[in-house]
Amino acid sequence: MRTKVLIMDEVSMVDGDLFDKLEQIARTIRNNGRPFGGIQLVITGDFFQLPPVPETGKPAKFAFDAGTWTTSIEHTIGLHHVFRQKDPVFANMLNEMREGRLTQESITRFKQLERPLPQADENIEATELFPTRQEVDRANNVRMAQLHGTTFTFDARDGGTITNKEQRDRLLQSCMVPEQVHLKKGAQVMLVKNMDDQLVNGSLGKVIGFMTEPMFTIYKEHEEDLLNGDGASEAAMKTEQMKMGLGLNTAQVYPLVRFANADGTTRDLLTKREEWKVELPNGEVQASRSQIPLILAWALSIHKAQGQTLERVRVDLGKVFEKGQAYVALSRATSMAGLQILRFDARKVIAHEKVRLFYAGLERAEAVEGREKVARKGILGKVQAQGQGGKV
Numbered sequence: 003m004r005t006k007v008l009i010m011d012e013v014s015m016v017d018g019d020l021f022d023k024l025e026q027i028a029r030t031i032r033n034n035g036r037p038f039g040g041i042q043l044v045i046t047g048d049f050f051q052l053p054p055v056p057e058t059g060k061p062a063k064f065a066f067d068a069g070t071w072t073t074s075i076e077h078t079i080g081l082h083h084v085f086r087q088k089d090p091v092f093a094n095m096l097n098e099m100r101e102g103r104l105t106q107e108s109i110t111r112f113k114q115l116e117r118p119l120p121q122a123d124e125n126i127e128a129t130e131l132f133p134t135r136q137e138v139d140r141a142n143n144v145r146m147a148q149l150h151g152t153t154f155t156f157d158a159r160d161g162g163t164i165t166n167k168e169q170r171d172r173l174l175q176s177c178m179v180p181e182q183v184h185l186k187k188g189a190q191v192m193l194v195k196n197m198d199d200q201l202v203n204g205s206l207g208k209v210i211g212f213m214t215e216p217m218f219t220i221y222k223e224h225e226e227d228l229l230n231g232d233g234a235s236e237a238a239m240k241t242e243q244m245k246m247g248l249g250l251n252t253a254q255v256y257p258l259v260r261f262a263n264a265d266g267t268t269r270d271l272l273t274k275r276e277e278w279k280v281e282l283p284n285g286e287v288q289a290s291r292s293q294i295p296l297i298l299a300w301a302l303s304i305h306k307a308q309g310q311t312l313e314r315v316r317v318d319l320g321k322v323f324e325k326g327q328a329y330v331a332l333s334r335a336t337s338m339a340g341l342q343i344l345r346f347d348a349r350k351v352i353a354h355e356k357v358r359l360f361y362a363g364l365e366r367a368e369a370v371e372g373r374e375k376v377a378r379k380g381i382l383g384k385v386q387a388q389g390q391g392g393k394v
Contacts, residue, residue, distance in 0.1 A: 256274050
């Protein structure tokens, strides 16, 4: 096993028992008694966000509760600069919510955000966040049913050395895309894989059509002519459509999605299949899934939205039930102007007491380390000054 560095993101959702098992597996595979078999760990995340999902009847066990946490983590660095929210007032409100300690001023401001959001120019609607997957599916299905036109269904192509479907599906749970994706023209979707610097995991768009790659080639070359009603370009496109309708063109049909860029421009992408893999250290692919990298995005689960940035978001806080859910949901928004909060209830803003104690311990350790650094600098300066015959 040649791995030198293991990166764990969103560590708040990593179960403590899983952390211990990973540490043991790493030592065993590498035949090395050092923590994680000598692999360097880079762990990022915020324990005030969503906790691990425990087994029924068991309390949540955070990664820092793991027996091997203290031996595996040598250095902790607190990152305090907020990049998602530019407004310092909003950032401070969210930080209060993060710790579960809201001032009356912040409560009043949050309640004022119940007003409706104006429609955006790019026609991307505010994404609704729900606590459960069932609520998400219900909301997305209602919106799909309101659209006219044909439903296109995209089936995943699964593979890998594990042939047991139940075991393979468990491994593929982390790949974000389902076995079947149902889309119509006009559906609001989210990209769930990085394509390039602009189109990344979390980019929102709308399906504006379905076409084959030959049709998309004509579309790209003659987009302006087609929009202006050029006869030759329309004829070429209709020929391809006729071939597809008669079964003469066997090329796969894909969704054409118009994505909204951060700078206000749009970009059209024929969204073809991408692949997700679960591999062993020796390169064996245990499970793989080939699927279009899109999910419906009128609504998302708070769990799936963790880590995402949303320009326009609507949250019903009356439905949240887990510690950290309210904070994660509201902190997806980049500004108060793009956030609508329904049924704000300060009692729903809860931080896990165990997490509070963990961070309080880190702050005390940082303070002690800071004082020790100052003391060391003072001693060093005194020694240098004495060596030069000066006074301190």
